[in-house]
Amino acid sequence: MSPVLEIRDLTVAFRGRSGPVTAVDGLSLTVSPGEALALVGESGSGKSATALAVMGLLPETARVRGSVLLAGRELLGRSDRELSRVRGRQVAMVHQDPLGALTPVVPVGAQVAEAVSAHHPGIGRRAAAERAVALLDAVGIASARTRAAALPHEFSGGMRQRVAIAMAMANDPDLIIADEPTSALDVTIQAQILDLLDDVRARTGAALLLITHDLGVVARSCDRVAVLRKGSLVEEGGVAPLFQRPGSDDLRGLLSARTTAAGPERPAGEPVLRITGLRRQFSPRRGAVVRAVDGVDLDVRAGQALALIGESGCGKTTVLREIVGLRAPQTGTVELFDRDVSGLRRRERTALRERVQMVMQDPTSSLNPTMAVADIIAEPLRVHGWPRPEIRARTRELLELVGLSPEHAERRPGQLSGGQRQRVAIARALAPRPRLVLLDEPVSALDTSLRAEIMDLLTGLRARFDLAFLMVSHDIPLTRRAVERVAVMYLGTIVEAGTAADVLDHPAHPYTRALVAATPVLDVQAARARRAAVLSGELPDPTGFPSGCAFRPRCPLYAELSGVDRAVCAEEPPKPRQVGARQVACHHVDPP
Structure with a gap:
């Protein structure tokens, strides 16, 4: 069978300040009809540049050599008008960010x-709409039919990605290129999207070139x-044999990064x-109420790590914002270091902020792009009135603690890699010697x-x-690697809480079971x-909060219950109860 895609000795280079920068270096690959080939590697390995070369979407500054054959027809060297007849019809692309696409x-x-x-x-507007x-x-x-009239922002991330896949399917292409199509999605929605792509391949016979850094996704699909x-290209072959016996240090490193074990319970x-x-x-519009957090109980002790998943x-995230805001909550109490935050004076609140710090999700947006790294790390120390000599000494100490060299001190965030930027964010959070992060x-x-x-x-610094x-x-595998205790949230409530080993390795609540089952694994x-x-x-x-158990509309267990037991779920919100060594908010769960 002839390959649908054949890449021969592909080289892609971009102009750099000190000369050409090679993004793809002599790559040769084939993809057969109906086959799913994963392209993996760390950022900068050339995955996305390869996809853009196939689609003919590289910038004019890129220098491209080699050959890209789609169903035997050469794509390199074609005009944009010629490639426009190919894109969307013979080859389609699903991007990482559907909102941006x-x-x-x-x-x-x-x-x-x-x-x-x-x-x-010649299809006509009505036929195209149908x-x-x-x-x-x-x-x-x-x-x-109703949702077709909605705008993209009215859809969730998973639904937007479904729309992007529908567009890719529109003309029954021979090849679909999916560039990190699930990296921004929760594990449950990620599993749905992967199954959808599998279904599309089975129904249309299209081949799939999947770009990802998640080897669990590769194992699944x-x-x-x-x-x-x-x-x-350092290694290529069947997924199962290569995952069992990787032949390169690169693949071994990626596989070991996914290997995790539950953290030990600390004193x-x-x-x-x-x-x-x-x-x-919150009230996003008149007459509507969003119960973002709905009766949460938590406690964290010194030296321990608790994950909300x-x-x-x-x-x-609303729970974190309620804590870091150091303000009186709408309902309930927040105590930090045995102090109720509701009764704090301004000076007391300022002093307490020194002991509670936060590391945000995206270091690119959380770090000031105009400030040098040393100034970013020193900023909370200046806010809390540290003397200048102590600030300089503490900044040098923190750079070393997070694995950065003194030469990074004068760089701007844009001159750092993603991992280095997050190290800076961690150093800034640790600067005033907090007790809770x-x-x-x-x-x-x-x-x-x-x-x-x-x-x-982070685990080493915590210890x-x-x-x-x-x-x-x-990210359940990394949660298992980094924390001792876990609390699982659904629609503002905690449905299961206990040790990471109990909750993640032997989940009791149907929702926790679904999260664990949806998590990609390497086997x-x-x-x-x-x-x-x-x-x-x-x-x-x-x-539109459901009555009774909030998880009931999606619960696999509910579908198997008798009428009497279903009525309990429909009418009574479950309260947390002790199930073994954990707390579980479910009417019908026994110890696992």
Whole structure:
């Protein structure tokens, strides 16, 4: 069978200040009809440059040599007009950020219809619109005819990615290129999107070139894997045999970065944070109420790390904001170091801020791009009135603590890599010697190997300085690697809490089970066996809060219950109860 895509000795170079910078270096690959090939490697390995070369979307400054054959036809050297007839019809692309790839002011149905009519000018507007509705329905958009009139911002991230896949399917292409299509999604929605791409391949016979840094995704969905380093191919073969016996240090390193074990239970120190009955509601529009946090109880002790996990929109980050705000909550109490924050005077609040610091999700946006690294790290020290000599000494000490050299001190954030920027953010948070550090998805913007590296750094610093961590995450393998205790949130409430070993290795609540089942694993057989356990749907509209158990509309256990037991779920919100050594908010769960 002839390959649908054949890349021969592809080289891509960009102009740099000191000469050409090679992004792809003599790459040769083939993809057969119906096959899924994963292109993996760290940032800068040439994955996206390869995809853009195939699509003919590299900038004019790029120098390209070699050959790219699509169904036997050469693509390199063709004009943009010629390539426009190929893009969307024979080869289509699904981007990492669907919000950026969709036009924000055009209804999603019209955008899908445009993808149809662009290659079938005689189809007519009505027929194109009907085809768009059919495509939206095929990718799992509920009430597709009605939702076709919605704008992209009215869709969740998972639904927007479904629209992007519908556009890619519009003309039955021979090849779909998916560039990190699930990296910005929660594990449950990620699993749904991967299953959708598998279904699209099965129905249309299209080949898939999947660009990713998550080897769990590769184990779940791909036939072969090609490993890149600095633009060169270092290893290629079947997923199962290569994952069992990797032949390169690159693949071994990526696999080891995903290997995790639950952190050991540390001795409990003095109370650092205690939250009781915390509630926070918002009114985004008249008559609507969002219960972002709905009766949360938490406590964190010195030297321990607790992770809040759950899908986006469940209230995790709101909990962190309620803590760092050091203000009286709408309902409930927040105690820091045995002090109720509701009764703090201004001076007391300022002093307490020195003991509670935060590391944000994206270091690119959380660091001032105009400031030097040394000034960024020193900023909280100046705010809290440290003497200048102590600030200089502390800044030098922190650079060394987080693994940066003195030469980084005068650089700007834009001159650093993503991992280096996050090290700066960690140094800034540690500068005033806090006792509690809040971590909001601290590694989600980084590659897999960098994630493990930064989490290991944080774990080491926590042990060295007896810090307490409260971390928000949806990365379950890294959560298992970094914390001792876990609390699982759903629609503003905690549905399960206990040790990381108990909750993540032996989940009790149906929602926790679904999260764990959706998490990509490296065992190919196990990864593909999990497809049947994918949680359907997304978090419901938080302004239309369901009665009884909030998880009931998506709960697999609820579907198996008798009428009497179902009535309990429909009428009574479950309260946390002791199940073994953990707390579980479910009417019908027994110890696992």
